[in-house]
């Protein structure tokens with residue numbers, strides 16, 4: 263009897279298909295395993311010490327080891343504020359500067375896994391306090407830097423240097439930080455200008471719409487394949503502590519001299535009515551930011567009168583707007599293009615405006631509220647905030663009036679673009695400031711050219727692989743069922 267099998271070529275075709283599909287699945291699974299092998303991320307770390315004029319902070323950053331060239335990947339893991347004043351205050355005891363860092367660096371050792379210590383870079387950047395000390399006493403500034411360097415070299419981390427950074431670097435790296443954290447650097451959308459107010463200097467950095475007329479104020483970066491032509495300026499002596507000294511020094515200059523027996527009374531509209539404090543001339547004139555004014559008596563009475571508009575007038579006197587060698591200037595003969603775009607204002611811009619709840623109002627309302635605050639008696643202010651450091655508390659009227667004067671009369675913000683300024687402390691988990699930008703630059707974590715982007719994000723890739731595998735399995739099942747049916751039909755035909 264002759265046996266007839268229906269579609270006799272089915273069997274080898276089906277076996278061939280099954281082999282190809284099985285091989286396909288094996289290859290896909292292998293690719294998934296190889297491409298995304300780290301199921302739990304490995305992190306790398308970096309430490310930057312911000313040795314500011316008023317205090318030192320230690321920042322620990324972390325990022326996934328495999329993704330260090332991607333924007334927005336580095337985040338702040340931990341910060342530690344060093345006890346006491348900034349390192350420039352150790353000019354008479356340089357060894358103390360290095361010792362002061364011990365506790366925070368001990369914390370850093372705890373926070374970073376021990377097996378990563380030796381490859382964790384540590385950088386110290388000193389800002390305006392050390393710039394001023396260097397102007398006053400270069401030898402003392404070198405001793406202080408030696409002392410902090412020695413203290414950092416003793417640690418298990420990879421020491422990368424302790425130096426005074428320039429005002430330009432401070433401005434530019436602050437700009438990189440805020441734009442890196444806002445993920446602006448790989449998008450065609452605009453960038454965020456950076457406004458930083460420290461104790462001894464203040465920085466303004468932004469992408470201008472006009473040509474930069476002075477070479478000193480221009481800085482260029484190529485980041486992720488885009489060119490940025492930045493305007494930046496750092497005003498040494500115009501941080502809020504030095505500005506207070508400049509302003510008080512000017513008032514003392516114009517106060518009539520008293521005789522030897524009676525200290526002068528400095529009537530100050532930037533301090534609350536009822537505020538009365540005896541100060542020494544040393545507290546005002548111990549700075550290279552101005553020349554010492556001779557006083558008949560070393561002590562003086564600092565008396566508050568709480569008058570906002572007079573305070574503003576007195577602060578205007580520390581900005582020289584009488585000359586400008588360029589088409590336009592901010593103050594002191596410094597070129598500045600007109601401000602454009604949005605700005606992030608951080609450090610003391612934030613501390614002060616946030617404390618006074620002045621971060622969201624129009625310029626006019628901000629002025630009105632501040633005028634009321636400045637005229638509030640000191641007794642009432644002190645009673646309302648018993649737990650706030652009295653030095654900070656007594657200075658908020660001056661500090662906020664200084665901020666308004668700097669932004670409006672100095673940088674030429676107006677009521678039309680006042681709300682383009684956001685007062686910020688952090689973006690995501692990370693503080694706004696120059697330290698992150700400094701580390702990203704020194705570790706080459708922001709490439710000049712855009713790195714190759716994977717075809718699809720990880721989530722999309724996994725979903726695609728799952729759906730595709732499922733589809734193949736269904737196909738396999740259908741082929742199998744079809745094959746079984748064909749075989750059964752063939753067997754029936756035989757019977």
Ligand SMILES: Nc1nc2c(ncn2[C@@H]2O[C@H](COP(=O)(O)OP(=O)(O)OP(=O)(O)O)[C@@H](O)[C@H]2O)c(=O)[nH]1
Nearest residue numbers: 314315316317389390460461462463501609610613
């Ligand atoms: N109100 C208030 N003021 C603060 C606080 N922290 C710091 N300040 C003051 O704000 C000013 C600026 O502080 P920072 O930005 O840390 O200044 P810095 O980095 O030490 O100084 P620079 O070297 O000029 O950048 C200083 O006068 C500080 O004393 C805070 O939490 N609240």
Ligand SMILES: [Ca+2]
Nearest residue numbers: 314389460609
């Ligand atoms: Ca600072």
